Amino acid sequence: MSGTSEPECIFCRIVRGEIPARKVYEDNEMLAFHDINPVAPMHFMVIPKRHITSLGEAAAEDAGVLGRMLAMTGRLAREQGSPEGFRTIVNTGHIGRQDVMHVHIHVIGGPDQLPHMVPRA
Numbered sequence: 001m002s003g004t005s006e007p008e009c010i011f012c013r014i015v016r017g018e019i020p021a022r023k024v025y026e027d028n029e030m031l032a033f034h035d036i037n038p039v040a041p042m043h044f045m046v047i048p049k050r051h052i053t054s055l056g057e058a059a060a061e062d063a064g065v066l067g068r069m070l071a072m073t074g075r076l077a078r079e080q081g082s083p084e085g086f087r088t089i090v091n092t093g094h095i096g097r098q099d100v101m102h103v104h105i106h107v108i109g110g111p112d113q114l115p116h117m118v119p120r121a
């Protein structure tokens with residue numbers, strides 16, 4: 001389920017300004033900032049300001065902001081230097097290896113083509 005702000009959540013703390021972040025975009029309901037440990041030349045993430053734990057917990061009431069976050073990725077990727085495409089990843093829960101339990105869309109790209117998504121066995 002979704003709440004408003006979680007005291008100990010690292011991304012809620014970024015939203016509240018308690019932890020610094022290199023911001024890419026902000027409006028009343030979402031925030032985008034560079035990943036502290038980028039895996040490609042462009043790597044930022046988009047989060048809702050309101051605490052939503054994961055896609056696994058998302059409910060119908062979260063659909064609007066989640067959709068608007070996705071719809072913002074193309075514009076932000078163009079602005080951040082990956083105009084010819086990019087990859088979005090939403091790691092979810094234990095199986096998806098989600099480390100930060102505040103839903104986030106990774107937006108990854110750069111001048112060069114990315115490796116294939118999940119290596120085939």
Ligand code: AMP
Nearest residue numbers: 019021034035036037091097098099100
């Ligand atoms: P995930 O495994 O999808 O939960 O990814 C969490 C991501 O958050 C990782 O890529 C981290 O590098 C990133 N991260 C953790 N703490 C911070 C922070 N304070 N500022 C920016 N990115 C962070």
Ligand code: ZN
Nearest residue numbers: 009012051102
């Ligand atoms: Zn949070």
